[in-house]
Amino acid sequence: RKQQETAWKNTEVDALYQLRDAGVRVPEPFGYFHGVLVMELVVDADGHSAPRLGEVELSPEMARGFHRFLVRQVVKMLCVGLIHGDLSEYNVLVGPDGPVIIDFPQVVSAAGNNASRSMLLRDVNNLTASLGAWAPELLDTWYGEEMWALYEAGELHPDTELTGTFVHDTTKPDLEGVRHAINDAREEALIRQQGREAAAEMD
Ligand SMILES: Nc1ncnc2c1ncn2[C@@H]1O[C@H](COP(=O)(O)OP(=O)(O)O)[C@@H](O)[C@H]1O
Numbered sequence: 001r002k003q004q005e006t007a008w009k010n011t012e013v014d015a016l017y018q019l020r021d022a023g024v025r026v027p028e029p030f031g032y033f034h035g036v037l038v039m040e041l042v043v044d045a046d047g048h049s050a051p052r053l054g055e056v057e058l059s060p061e062m063a064r065g066f067h068r069f070l071v072r073q074v075v076k077m078l079c080v081g082l083i084h085g086d087l088s089e090y091n092v093l094v095g096p097d098g099p100v101i102i103d104f105p106q107v108v109s110a111a112g113n114n115a116s117r118s119m120l121l122r123d124v125n126n127l128t129a130s131l132g133a134w135a136p137e138l139l140d141t142w143y144g145e146e147m148w149a150l151y152e153a154g155e156l157h158p159d160t161e162l163t164g165t166f167v168h169d170t171t172k173p174d175l176e177g178v179r180h181a182i183n184d185a186r187e188e189a190l191i192r193q194q195g196r197e198a199a200a201e202m203d
């Protein structure tokens with residue numbers, strides 16, 4: 001358990017340094033003191049600890065600006081091979097200079113994990129859903145899908161322009177699969193129907 005705890009802490013502190021070096025706005029790490037990771041306290045304009053993204057009211061313009069900024073932060077992370085893994089309005093603080101992503105102990109390596117794509121999509125979708133409450137047109141964007149496709153193709157760079165649109169692959173519909181699903185459903189309905197008829201006869 002001790003070892004696991006050490007690994008857990010190292011993951012978070014390594015991620016903080018790595019992300020800071022990649023130009024991602026994260027709390028400045030100061031190091032471990034008595035087993036506690038000490039970092040910059042992100043504060044609001046009055047010096048109080050900053051509110052979470054889910055606790056602030058935003059104009060549509062601000063929501064769009066925050067979304068653009070946070071999507072870029074996720075791109076920069078992905079470009080150094082990292083996915084937050086628990087990104088949501090609870091793990092983004094709103095400082096006077098804009099959003100700061102926090103809470104990295106579960107950060108995952110984009111390359112070494114089968115679930116990477118779905119984790120990335122979940123992270124981006126969480127942000128989009130939260131900010132889409134203030135700027136509904138954001139709900140029609142596909143930044144996660146778009147950046148993952150570029151990342152897989154080796155074409156994602158920290159400054160790659162994204163459009164938010166994504167063409168889903170509809171060229172090869174799985175006709176056999178659809179046919180099987182329809183047949184299965186039909187068979188099941190038939191069996192249920194026969195069951196009902198048999199039960200009715202016994203009454
Ligand atoms: N660097 C920081 N500056 C200001 N507040 C912070 C900072 N780190 C965490 N917090 C506050 O503490 C809460 C919990 O921290 P977090 O790292 O998200 O841990 P967990 O969600 O695992 O409890 C955050 O939602 C935030 O309000």
Ligand SMILES: [Mg+2]
Nearest residue numbers: 090091102103
């Ligand atoms: Mg948290």
